[in-house]
Amino acid sequence: MRRRTFLGSGVAALSLSSFPLRRLYAGEDLPAVSRTGRGISLPASALADLRAQLRGGLLLASDAGYDAARRIWNGAFDRKPALIASCAGAADVMRTVEFARAHDLLVAVRGGGHSISGQSVCEGGLMISLEGMRGIRIDPEARVARVEPGVLLGELDREAQSFGLVTPAGTVSHTGVAGLTLGGGFGRLARKFGLACDNLLAADLVAADGRLVQASASENPDLFWALRGGGGNFGVVTSFEFRLHPSPPVLLGGPAIFPLAQARDALRAYADFAGNAPDDVYADAALTRLPDGQPVLVIDTCYAGSIEAGEKALASIRKFGKPIVDAIAPTPYVKLQQSADVQLARGRRYYLKAGFLRTIDPSLVDALVEEFAGLPPAVMVIFADAGGAISRVAPTATAFWHRPARWNVVVATAWDNPADTEANMAAGRRAYAIVEPHVKGFYVNDMNLGEQSQAQVDGNYGGNLARLAKVKSQYDPSNLFHLNANVQPARA
Numbered sequence: 023m024r025r026r027t028f029l030g031s032g033v034a035a036l037s038l039s040s041f042p043l044r045r046l047y048a049g050e051d052l053p054a055v056s057r058t059g060r061g062i063s064l065p066a067s068a069l070a071d072l073r074a075q076l077r078g079g080l081l082l083a084s085d086a087g088y089d090a091a092r093r094i095w096n097g098a099f100d101r102k103p104a105l106i107a108s109c110a111g112a113a114d115v116m117r118t119v120e121f122a123r124a125h126d127l128l129v130a131v132r133g134g135g136h137s138i139s140g141q142s143v144c145e146g147g148l149m150i151s152l153e154g155m156r157g158i159r160i161d162p163e164a165r166v167a168r169v170e171p172g173v174l175l176g177e178l179d180r181e182a183q184s185f186g187l188v189t190p191a192g193t194v195s196h197t198g199v200a201g202l203t204l205g206g207g208f209g210r211l212a213r214k215f216g217l218a219c220d221n222l223l224a225a226d227l228v229a230a231d232g233r234l235v236q237a238s239a240s241e242n243p244d245l246f247w248a249l250r251g252g253g254g255n256f257g258v259v260t261s262f263e264f265r266l267h268p269s270p271p272v273l274l275g276g277p278a279i280f281p282l283a284q285a286r287d288a289l290r291a292y293a294d295f296a297g298n299a300p301d302d303v304y305a306d307a308a309l310t311r312l313p314d315g316q317p318v319l320v321i322d323t324c325y326a327g328s329i330e331a332g333e334k335a336l337a338s339i340r341k342f343g344k345p346i347v348d349a350i351a352p353t354p355y356v357k358l359q360q361s362a363d364v365q366l367a368r369g370r371r372y373y374l375k376a377g378f379l380r381t382i383d384p385s386l387v388d389a390l391v392e393e394f395a396g397l398p399p400a401v402m403v404i405f406a407d408a409g410g411a412i413s414r415v416a417p418t419a420t421a422f423w424h425r426p427a428r429w430n431v432v433v434a435t436a437w438d439n440p441a442d443t444e445a446n447m448a449a450g451r452r453a454y455a456i457v458e459p460h461v462k463g464f465y466v467n468d469m470n471l472g473e474q475s476q477a478q479v480d481g482n483y484g485g486n487l488a489r490l491a492k493v494k495s496q497y498d499p500s501n502l503f504h505l506n507a508n509v510q511p512a513r514a
């Protein structure tokens with residue numbers, strides 16, 4: 023009887039040799055930060071209970087694996103959560119959310135860990151890490167992919183392409199499917215097939231009260247609407263179901279690179295070309311530098327149809343100037359998706375500012391090209407292509423409001439030495455100041471959210487804000503999930 027009681031406590035599942043267990047046995051409570059930023063203390067017994075309930079694991083600062091688990095893509099954020107719940111499935115997420123709510127803890131949710139503004143890791147709170155939830159199931163007959171929230175784009179692309187299928191996602195293969203989809207999801211095939219969130223068929227979500235709910239066109243349709251552009255505001259998504267489309271494994275794509283001396287004419291020609299291109303054409307433009315420091319304009323392409331049709335559709339890009347590199351060629355789609363992986367490697371320090379453009383005004387081209395050579399070498403300015411199928415969805419049909427946006431212009435800087443932080447951020451701001459007068463609204467996934475006031479975030483949801491606030495009040499009335507482009511719950 024005594025033995026049964028001991029096993030039933032769940033503590034038996036723990037390794038006796040682990041230091042945190044000894045600490046918990048020793049009855050040490052854990053200092054932490056509450057949802058509202060107060061200092062609180064988590065009782066050792068509650069932590070031991072949570073640890074025993076998780077199929078994944080609970081990591082405290084002294085545990086092996088804690089440091090790796092708290093790191094995210096943007097090395098500028100060196101935050102230390104009090105605890106990390108390393109979830110293995112929806113049940114772990116439910117237990118962890120119940121724990122967070124019971125103790126009124128500050129909560130960060132990590133999917134693929136690419137949060138530009140560092141919001142998937144928090145100082146002193148609870149990090150709900152979904153990194154270990156990496157399952158992907160492709161149903162080639164139904165053309166549906168079921169995807170767990172720790173999956174990265176490259177993993178999904180690879181699985182789907184094995185069946186000659188694809189769902190549109192982002193442009194860098196180590197980005198997470200979860201955060202990208204919930205905020206929108208622009209990528210090489212989005213002009214043809216829509217945003218990642220437009221291809222979402224259903225999702226499972228753990229709401230703030232710990233219950234698991236389903237969202238689709240027929241189940242909780244308001245939640246389903248809100249998840250497509252409303253970010254991580256409503257709970258933790260534990261499963262995504264995406265529509266898949268047939269797409270050949272090899273597409274015409276890759277970069278054409280022009281020297282800065284030709285960038286003014288080439289960027290003006292690009293604006294004309296991309297602004298009038300058919301949906302099969304994806305072309306973004308980036309003012310950046312080659313590894314030897316040479317400033318250049320890169321036009322990066324992908325044609326979502328036959329190679330022959332692509333050759334015709336992309337031919338005029340070569341006439342934007344005299345390219346110093348012409349690497350537009352038949353390329354496996356999964357390789358195109360990896361082409362920026364190294365340039366945007368994990369762990370470096372990054373600072374980004376971004377906004378949506380409807381046109382690329384010649385005056386913007388002139389000002390940017392003139393300034394670019396004088397900016398520190400770390401600065402990049404990217405015009406990411408949008409429009410096409412994305413803009414044929416009504417702004418109120420999903421929570422993603424910025425349907426008429428034609429480009430997402432991103433100013434990014436990257437560096438390694440912490441001593442260079444101020445200089446790089448200042449350079450990023452200087453470059454963005456040229457762009458800012460032309461932008462209308464911003465992409466919640468690309469923005470440095472710490473720099474936006476609540477009024478600016480509210481305004482960015484446009485005519486969808488009131489409906490989002492209502493859904494928020496149903497699924498997260500106490501705003502437990504607020505480390506995001508936050509929607510405040512509607513008052514009753």
Ligand SMILES: Cc1cc2nc3c(=O)[nH]c(=O)nc-3n(C[C@H](O)[C@H](O)[C@H](O)COP(=O)(O)OP(=O)(O)OC[C@H]3O[C@@H](n4cnc5c(N)ncnc54)[C@H](O)[C@@H]3O)c2cc1C
Pocket residue numbers: 094095131132133134135136137138141142143152171191192193194197198199200201202203204205206207208209253254255257258259260366467468505506
């Ligand atoms: C190198 C790089 C390239 C990018 N390229 C593109 C691109 O081509 N197209 C594009 O649209 N975007 C792009 N982005 C932006 C990208 O969409 C966001 O960074 C997105 O948040 C990444 O999702 P994640 O799951 O990796 O991030 P995480 O850091 O894990 O999460 C970011 C936020 O999403 C929410 N979240 C994550 N998972 C869940 C979940 N399961 N349930 C509820 N909320 C959750 C949380 O609020 C979290 O703070 C890029 C970002 C980077 C760093």
